[in-house]
Amino acid sequence: MENKNELERLKKENQLLKELVAKLPVSFTYVNPELELAVCKEKEQHPPSILPLTDSLKTAHPNQRLYLTSANDSFHHTEAFLSDIFDLVAHHIVFIDDQGIITLCNLQAAKDHGVNRDEIIGKHLRELVKIPDEQLLNLETLRTGIEFFDREVLDKNYGILNTRILWREDGTINRVIGTFYFLNAIKEAEKQAIAGRIAAGIAHEIRNPLTTVRGFLQVLTNTSDDETSNLFRNILIPEIDRANKIITDFLSIAKPAEIRSELFGVNSFLINYLGRILESESLLYSIDFQIETDPNADEIQIHGNQDELLQVFLNLFQNSFQAKGSSPLKIKIESKRLENTIQIIFADNGKGMIPSILNHIFDPFFSTKDEGTGLGLSVSRKIVENYKGTITASSDEKGTVFKLEFPIRE
Template identity: 50%
Template sequence: MVMSDNLEKRMVELEQELQLYKRFVKQLPFPFQFTDYSLGMVMKKKRGQHEPEIHSIVANGQDDVDLHLDIDPSTDLPFEQIETFLAPILDLVPHHIVFVDGNGIITLCNLQAANDTGVDRDSMIGKHIRELLKLPDELIMTLKSIEMNEPIYNQEVLDRYYGIINTRFIRNEDGSIKRVISMFQSLNLMKETEKLAVAGRIAAGIAHEIRNPLTTVRGYLQFFKTDLPDRIVSLIDKLLIPELDRANGIITDFLNIAKPAEVKAEKMNINQFITEDLGILLHSEALLHNIEVHYNLDERLNVYDVEADKNQLLQVFLNLFHNAVEAKVKKTMRVSISSKLYNNIVQIYFCDDGPGIPLTIIDHIFDPFFSTKETGTGLGLSLSRKIIELHKGTMKVQSSAEGTSFIIELPVNKQESAS
């Protein structure tokens, strides 16, 4: 009697397990084919079918199985899972890639798009694309693509994000828009590269046509000094030779822009670089010019390194400091240097409370030979930005009547011991 009850209970359990398997197979949203050669059976489910088909085959006596899945990610998987999978891959792409739904709401934003627009990419998810681009809706090509219900192919964008945009649609079964994939290729760097190529050709001509005669003139001035009156010797030493050296220095700076020195990169902690290497150099300069220097450093960066040429970075920051000194109009000036871990980069802010840069010229301050100073060559900021770009970073400027901020962004890597 007890055996009969146990057998009946086991039969009920097996029937429940069988029903569980059958219901599970019915719920699978994608087609598949499962072959069990030892049982001599094949289970096949086609797209759109609710019940699978089961057929017999010749058993081969071996315990072999074969499973083929026919998964269409756009219809068979929640697209949010696909975006989660794609996000770290698209972060490696050096172009802007943004996914939006049919209403222009961002569902994916890669790091390049976030870094170039100056936002935290995680905070952009769920927001309208206008909050990322900070442009009116009528100027946003992705929204135009949605409005026209057509993809865009290699269209030139002429707003502040100068470049080429492409959009593609992923649709629901009813034809409505599930996602618009927008990829934007910035051409600003190409434009700057063309400028530098022209500068390089000019620099080569300058070096050949001017540098050699300057060296000759300087040599003869030194040679004739012994036969000239003291008054003329003084003129040569205090005016002529320094002016020749200054002209030669201008040529050297311009050549450095066209063909910069090789980056001798080493791993270093950026906070330590700011407080120790740069801080020591700025301390005496700040006392000399009555400038207060303040630091605000992100402690999270203490376990991150940048790969950089220390001497070249010092050249950049010293140039920014000297520019701030030359712009000083008040008796005292405050300079603040701060660092911040942001996405996968370090942002370094070099800010002063000077009079600011007029809006009419701020777009030209990185152009070679552009200067508002009577004695300036207009090469310092051009060279500084080139150095940062050689370190795979970017250099930007923001300015108002309250002061000027230069923002330098460099890639960082977590220290191995902190992993």
């Protein structure tokens, strides 16, 4: 009975697909050498033909491709037919022609990029995405004829990109179809989660200076000599300034802002920016935290954004804290100048990871924690790669080591 029901379901699905293909207002041939089959359809044909892959078809169409079989057959009728369907899809779907001009853009893509869908049709892809041509993988597919499969992208947007090519029968490209799984909201959620985790650190750091201020204000109410003035000038004001600085630094992590790249010193970043924040976290959670910088790297700069790089190390710090063993947690960050690169090493003495987990820690959505999004290390890797750098990890029972390497900017 189950086999019979399964057969009936497959028949219905086959009929549905045939009817859908038949309604496409375009002539085409789709070949699949692995299955030894081809689907051929003339514009007015109903239903399409499914034929064995003959030698002539193999010769004419050697690859698994979709060929438009009439050079004069305009594809815009098919795009108009598909547009209403693609508007129901929650991801970005964009068609471009052989000049990079947008011929189809679904509503979700237009909404996320903040444009009018009808007005963007007929304009170049760069006007939709607002990034340079050399960074647009759809255009790279157009230039090279190479399709992308589940390519992780992090430029001004974050997501998973796929591209497919519709070929003309003469071997030229008719359309490049790009689908983009838009993950900016999830990336921001990960960022906000980090901000929430350090909220306890903010409260701790603010409470101590305010307690000091309150105590000395009580003294001021009962005294008015020079000693009071010295206390006000040398202790109270610096404590208030320190509290304000901590609030500014921590909240800048959570505040969405336009990412601006700049040259900044590696050692200065580690000591004056990253170190100040992680030292506060370490005091709160009784972590033995150290930073060592290579004097030979004092003048070395990298090009990027300090807030983004801070997010990378906050991710590593949080992972170390969650992986601590029975011994007190120790975290050490150090910089090393190599021949043509600057290396930043982040090491802990946590429980470590087994190889089967270590091999997947940078994969999107991979997480060993029930509450984790699985995007922290994936986003961190893309940030490092955007700075032309690399990040690798090693782990054993003694702890975990992350190594970040960036090219030296002369």
